[in-house]
Amino acid sequence: MEGVMNSAIIISILATGIRLATPYLLAALGEMFTQRSGVYNLGVEGIMMMGAFAGFFATLHLGSPLLGIIASLIIGALMGLLMALVSVTFKAEQGISGIGLYMFGWGLSGLLYRLYVGGITSIDGLKEVKIPLLSNIPFLGPIFFNQNILVYTALALVPLSGFILYKTSWGLNVRAVGNKPEAADTLGVNVVRIRYECLIVGSMLAGLAGAFLTIGQANMYADNITAGRGFIAIALVYFGRWSPWGILLGSLLFSMADSFQSMVQVLGINFPYELAVILPYVVTIVALAISFGRVWAPAALGKPFQRGTRG
């Protein structure tokens, strides 16, 4: 193809890839904290839908996407609290309660939208914020430093999550609780509390990921707006082996593949569209398959904590 892959196109592919990675990154980092504490939350998709709606609704009525962000964080926290109540306090089977939360979020967000908005309504969402100086760097500037604030937030959360997990007392407690809650319990670490905190933090990030879809990308809302992104985020946590940098890698790999295949389609490069569309999934699955097993999974993942039985 006569030089169609010029630098403008490459910049577009990479900048789009980073933008596309944002919701996965936010949701997957949140899920990472949740799973690190030993709970898997399959309700991410539903939380994202609620976050998407809350962010949209607040922006629509209050006129500020920043208030939309706050609203999505609050709704995310409430959804996390609900999940924690069901799966930590009442020790319900986590897979089932997560799916329940997903359906609850889906149904409720659709219902609220119908009741309070309806139709197709658009909003003024987040604008790109050029970072002074940095955005002038050739090539890298337009890729990394001309994005909206949630993109920067997601990228900044990667090292921050690593720092929290490995350098803070709370992070130490989280890692202990997810691997051997009995041990943490005997040392006075409040297992239930840590799991509540992780579910709430994780769900806030999922809510934020949802808000990114409505106020950072689509600038509108529609039913089922997440279209499976929450589930991909969960897969990316496994792909990234529960580490922030691994999750960054996975999110970028998936999104870059997606961005690349879109451009390949648009430029009319002779490539079957069916294969193009599944490319990101194939790349991710292949990468997942060649990395080995569940060795790195938090050992207590999925197991409700119950203080010792009769000895």
Next chain:
Amino acid sequence: MKKVLTLMLAVFTLLAFTAGCGTNTTDASKTAETAPQAKAEKVRIALVLPATVDDLAWCQSMVEGLKAVQKTMGEDKVEVVTSEKLGSAVDAGAAIRQYATQGYDIIIAHGSQYQSVLMDIAKDFPKTTFAYGSGFETAPNIFAYDPQAQDGGYLLGMLAAMTTKSGIVGIVGPVESGDAVKFNSGVQQGVAKGKADVKTRIAYTGSFNDIVGAGNLAKTQMSAGADILTGSSQQAVGAMRAVAENKGKYWLSTDMDQSSVAPDTVLAAQAYNWEKVVTKIIDLRKQGILGGQHLTLTFADGTIELKYNEKLADKIPAEAKAAVEQAKQDIISGKLKVELPKK
């Protein structure tokens, strides 16, 4: 304790879920209690939709068609109930069967994916009229309706080719099948006819309802040079919204006139007039014909309309509009036949 709570959550979830995607009785709630053996002149219609009643595309166009039928024939003469978000054919099948059991006269399953479930169910309810589309397979009590999407696509393509400044027309398609392929093929032929050196770029999101994905694909289209875009199915609204973010980029809509939500972006639209289609089905049923016909939607019988956005009339060159109108007449008269993709 734990079991009770889990159960409560399950019930709560189910309630919330069904509230979200359950049955809405539109405009006919007062008559909902009417017994099946209602007076003969009252037509009871049930509509099953894959997406939402307000998707501003395929589904909403049918909902508004039915509203128009109610208005014309009188609300006491036509009862309409709707079930939405039944994208999975299995869930839809349950709803369809239930409506048939409740004695609805006409059941419209508004999606090509419902063809096989309908074929199955219709046998058990020989006195009920079923309709679905797009499609052409019929049965004694099944109508198949079939918009000639390629015709409108052709006209929109011509319009785009003669209006574009960048020389690139972008299509944001859902999944490469059915109506989308017909529409896209029409656009392609129209663009080629309109101006020889204008390119059409087709890309698909792989989903009918991922508006975020469609928005992103539209952004990619625009970054690669497209300044006039179009696309079909529910997801296209997301692409239209992305186009609206950019000055000097325009959108052509199909299924329904979308200019109401993006008055500065939508140049023109191919709109389906379902009122006429449904009225025809009602009339045929009155004559005792319960199905078996392949009903095409065409410009000739006015079931497809080409609508211009008056607000942006000055953006379309006069000769473009004249050429498009001429082509439309040629299509109506049969002089011009838009080819269908061979597959």
Next chain:
Amino acid sequence: MVEKIQHLEMHGITKRFPGVLSNNNVNIHLDAGEVLAILGENGAGKTTLMNILYGLYQPDAGNISLNGKKVKINSPSEAIQLGIGMVHQHFMLVPTLTVCENVILGLSKTFLVDLKTAKKQVQEITDKYGLAINLDAYVWQLSVGEQQRVEIVKALYRGANLLILDEPTAVLTPQESNELILLLKNMSNQGNSIILISHKLNEVMAISDRVTVLRDGEVCADVNTLETSQEALARLMVGRDMAPCRRDSEFFPGKPILELQDVFAKGDMGTDALAGVSLTIREGEILGIAGVSGNGQKELAEVIGGLRKVSKGKIVLNGKESTKMAPARIIEQGLGYIPEDRLHVGTIPSFSIWENLILKDHHQPPFAKRSLLQNRVIMSHSSSLVEKYGIKTPSLETPTGRLSGGNIQRVILAREITRNPVALVAAYPTRGVDIGATEYLHSKLLEARRNGIGVLLISEDLEELTSICDRIAVLYEGKIMKVMPVEETDERLLGLLMAGIVE
């Protein structure tokens, strides 16, 4: 700093669980610098008593006083604040954290973890008691003995001066046990109090100053260690005289019945868990496999049973190569199998006793005819086994999972031995089983030997191995260090081999 514990008293402690009176009016007392052993069989109530002291359970009646003041201990963290530390039988360590992180877990109240200061403090403790541990190593990299030391450091770092150890030597090599005993002596000399929970008489004799014996939830003796003997303690613990099993020295092994030739197999982590194991078991002998668990024992039992793939090498059972046979075929060939996890691998816990007893033969006569189970035959067979093997159960319909460990082991043994195997693999058959049941299991294994069955006995208990085996092989990191007749072994030699040291 917490007030040092000079005197502990638990008075009139009673604790009921549904259907069980676990502790009944138990009294114990302890002074600073003293080592108290709490001795009893499984189910005698030792662990319950200590869990009460550590705040994990609340007693239904009775009270605890420290230095003469009554205290109520609601949680482990309160126990820690009072200066009580506990080293559990199953270590309470997080394998994916480093030693230092494990030690300070739950204590760091600042936002950032100050590992540097913490390390210095931990180092002081390890220096004081002469404990050598690499503080930066991950716990999963440590040997069991090292992990136990981390547990002790963890308790000391929290200011514990009363340390509870639950069956501390169960998982150690003899050398590691000796080191532990020295460490505990050193700690008690420095004024710490120690409570040792155990059912091992030799360890109680070696470490403790005083022994409190529990039987069926009640204190049945409280004696100074110097004034008692192993035999006397055993009698107190079991409530009757014990006749320890010994093999008769007559030893007439027959032809080889089970042979392993240079067998390799992968463990769960994908590494070679067995790295070239060659063994021959003959008819009428018991071959013991000694070693610290985790050195390939589990995998060894599984490859023989056909439950794990052999990656290289050959296994011959009863003259036929069984390397690639399906488990069902291996069973047909005459292999009896007593697995390590008796509850979940050896039986189906929710199945009744009669179902578990015919688990391997339910598909063939006399238990089934034309695919129909023959209830009358099965029931009479089962009830005769229950009687013969002394399985204590309310009825044949009782789910097997409800039985005690010793009784489940009897169910498995009954099933496996009555099938008339030619070879029998027994992995840790007496682990966690009380003395009475152990004695019974030993007599049954010896009976199998007399009947010409070749027995492979995997165990961590050297006393068990030396008393009933004919030959002993030591397994270390997936390799056989040495195979020798039991007469040529002693505890020191076995211990060295178990640690991978060849003289």
